[in-house]
Amino acid sequence: MKLAVCVKAVPDAASGRRIDPATNRLGRGGDLVLSDFDLHPVEEALRLREAAGEGEVVVVTLGPENAADALRKTLAMGADRVVRVTDDAFAGADLTVTARALAGALRRESADLVLFGQQSADGDGACLWAAVAELLQTPVISQVSELSVADGAVTGRRQTEYGYERIKAPLPAVVAVSDSINEPRYPSLKGIMGAKSKPHDVLSAADVGGAGEARTTVTALAAPPSRGERRIVEDDGTAAEQIVGFLEEKRLLG
Amino acid sequence: MRALVFLEHHGGAITKPSLGILAKAAALGGDTAAVLTGSGVRDLAAEAGRHGAATVFVADDERLAAPLPQPRVDALAALVRDQSFDVVLFAQSVLSSDVAAELAVRLDAGLNWDLVDLVVENGEPVGKRPALADSVWVDVGWTSAPRLAVFRSGVFDPLVTEGSAAVEELTLSLEDHSLRTELVEPAVDASSGPSIEDADVVVAGGRGLGAAEKFELVEQLAAALGGAVGATRAVVDSGWIAYPAQVGQTGKTVAPKLYVAVGISGAIQHKVGMQGSGVIVAINKDPHAPIFDYADLGVVGDLHEIVPRLTELVRQRKGA
Numbered sequence: 392m393k394l395a396v397c398v399k400a401v402p403d404a405a406s407g408r409r410i411d412p413a414t415n416r417l418g419r420g421g422d423l424v425l426s427d428f429d430l431h432p433v434e435e436a437l438r439l440r441e442a443a444g445e446g447e448v449v450v451v452t453l454g455p456e457n458a459a460d461a462l463r464k465t466l467a468m469g470a471d472r473v474v475r476v477t478d479d480a481f482a483g484a485d486l487t488v489t490a491r492a493l494a495g496a497l498r499r500e501s502a503d504l505v506l507f508g509q510q511s512a513d514g515d516g517a518c519l520w521a522a523v524a525e526l527l528q529t530p531v532i533s534q535v536s537e538l539s540v541a542d543g544a545v546t547g548r549r550q551t552e553y554g555y556e557r558i559k560a561p562l563p564a565v566v567a568v569s570d571s572i573n574e575p576r577y578p579s580l581k582g583i584m585g586a587k588s589k590p591h592d593v594l595s596a597a598d599v600g601g602a603g604e605a606r607t608t609v610t611a612l613a614a615p616p617s618r619g620e621r622r623i624v625e626d627d628g629t630a631a632e633q634i635v636g637f638l639e640e641k642r643l644l645g
Numbered sequence: 646m647r648a649l650v651f652l653e654h655h656g657g658a659i660t661k662p663s664l665g666i667l668a669k670a671a672a673l674g675g676d677t678a679a680v681l682t683g684s685g686v687r688d689l690a691a692e693a694g695r696h697g698a699a700t701v702f703v704a705d706d707e708r709l710a711a712p713l714p715q716p717r718v719d720a721l722a723a724l725v726r727d728q729s730f731d732v733v734l735f736a737q738s739v740l741s742s743d744v745a746a747e748l749a750v751r752l753d754a755g756l757n758w759d760l761v762d763l764v765v766e767n768g769e770p771v772g773k774r775p776a777l778a779d780s781v782w783v784d785v786g787w788t789s790a791p792r793l794a795v796f797r798s799g800v801f802d803p804l805v806t807e808g809s810a811a812v813e814e815l816t817l818s819l820e821d822h823s824l825r826t827e828l829v830e831p832a833v834d835a836s837s838g839p840s841i842e843d844a845d846v847v848v849a850g851g852r853g854l855g856a857a858e859k860f861e862l863v864e865q866l867a868a869a870l871g872g873a874v875g876a877t878r879a880v881v882d883s884g885w886i887a888y889p890a891q892v893g894q895t896g897k898t899v900a901p902k903l904y905v906a907v908g909i910s911g912a913i914q915h916k917v918g919m920q921g922s923g924v925i926v927a928i929n930k931d932p933h934a935p936i937f938d939y940a941d942l943g944v945v946g947d948l949h950e951i952v953p954r955l956t957e958l959v960r961q962r963k964g965a
Contacts, residue, residue: 491750522747606756622943631951635962
């Protein structure tokens with residue numbers, strides 16, 4: 392079984408995520424880390440490969456040159472190979488451009504199952520998988536908190552606004568998993584050492600069928616509306632009393 | 646501006662967030678069209694008319710019975726191409742987000758998501774979007790029509806206009822891959838008792854409680870305050886409490902007078918479900934938890950110490 396996992400290297404939240412006012416784009420020049428949400432589909436792919444006793448896990452991404460270090464973590468966890476689409480033509484890529492780049496790279500792989508995390512950590516997008524599935528003309532199941540593969544089909548437990556559903560689709564298929572589906576493993580020392588010699592292929596825009604044109608723009612930035620005064624206290628043993636005082640002040644204990 | 650609103654429905658009714666988008670579309674001016682897709686949904690067109698739709702396109706077909714995106718995309722793509730709408734609007738949900746994204750690539754159209762408003766500036770639609778954990782608001786635009794927009798669930802209230810809609814039936818032509826996905830087990834609504842959406846006080850628990858049996862701390866405080874119990878997705882997925890209590894992106898959207906967040910870090914998925922609350926009190930041991938950015942009172946400390954004591958004090962006050 393061949394498994395592909397689509398991931399994203401994102402600016403480290405700890406060192407600050409900023410939109411560059413000159414371009415209105417998120418700055419991606421600094422340290423990049425693997426999006427936490429994307430550890431879960433990597434883990435799930437590794438478990439499926441282990442359960443099958445054979446197969447390959449390929450990590451696919453669209454990102455800049457400096458994403459390489461962040462992606463190595465997936466190899467250290469146990470993925471076999473990274474395929475990175477990198478081209479200046481993709482700067483400012485929006486949903487459809489990103490989907491075409493990933494679909495272009497995925498077409499070269501012909502994976503049985505393509506996995507995504509539940510959202511991007513920086514853009515808050517939560518629909519890229521559906522766009523990729525449309526381009527690959529395959530079924531898609533999103534928000535999956537449990538999945539199984541048997542007899543050439545994938546079955547996922549999906550959470551929607553109305554509760555849990557179970558959905559089944561024949562392979563090849565695209566599945567987006569939630570961050571509660573598993574606990575991602577920590578890379579072992581052996582895994583970290585081994586990651587350095589695993590293949591890390593780079594594809595250009597031409598390799599994936601061209602970059603195309605973004606259909607959306609960011610035109611202005613503004614400070615968010617303020618919520619008013621906030622109070623933060625550290626518990627000195629009287630926190631419960633302070634909360635009750637606050638609730639009385641706000642007339643909420645009436 | 647010609648707007649089309651995708652109406653999601655569940656349990657024989659159009660969802661409230663979808664009707665809210667209809668109100669927004671009607672406020673933008675011009676003829677507002679809506680589209681209903683499903684099996685046995687024809688009768689819902691009148692409800693859409695009462696909420697501002699001038700025309701309702703209906704794709705009523707057994708093959709649309711399951712709440713799956715792909716066959717819906719086939720119906721919408723044909724409709725949008727035939728009628729050349731300027732904007733296509735969605736209320737964010739698991740289904741609607743998937744439909745919107747697939748439609749965007751099918752039509753080579755721009756999609757902006759997580760919008761909280763749409764205005765027209767110099768004749769061009771401009772979307773307003775909070776980004777980077779709501780730390781900055783960005784204006785987003787489209788370079789071509791149709792423009793696809795997905796709004797945060799519940800940002801607009803429905804408006805009853807008592808109008809009536811012209812109904813147009815759509816003929817369905819489906820792609821091969823659209824029918825391969827199968828709903829094996831539908832969602833079962835296990836709600837019981839009063840809905841947390843109507844409660845004046847909600848006390849919600851998150852992963853910070855540490856264990857399923859600790860959820861009773863939340864239940865006891867909620868009982869003392871006369872409120873309902875809420876939870877984060879992580880806690881619901883772990884089986885500590887049933888799904889109807891879930892607040893956030895794929896759960897309920899609540900706006901009580903008081904929201905007490907216990908052991909909840911307050912990631913954006915949770916925030917969108919409760920940020921409309923009157924007063925937010927948060928108890929968490931991590932001083933860097935995002936919830937402290939938008940709580941009115943944030944308490945950094947051990948919830949296992951604070952919550953039982955708080956419950957006791959509230960009981961005393963209420964009893965007095």
